[in-house]
Amino acid sequence: MFGRKTPVYSLEEFEPVIRASICTGEKVAGFRNRHSGVFEDQMLIRTPADIEEFRKKYSIPADMNIPTIY
Secondary structure, three states: OOOOOOOOOOOOEEEEEEEOOOOOOOOOEEEEEEOOEEEEEEEOOOOOOHHHHHHHHOOOOOOEEEEOEE
């Protein structure tokens, strides 16, 4: 009822990326706007299973490469 709604991202306008910290190694999955380059984080990545959950939650194809940015 009061749960958080999952936003919908168009793969034509937004690119799924993983942003990693050089210092701490923390990884965050989210979307980067292809035109402005603005990153919007969506979930913390701790294990490879988290990446699969991110793909499933946002309907990202399994054959699509998710680049890592620093």
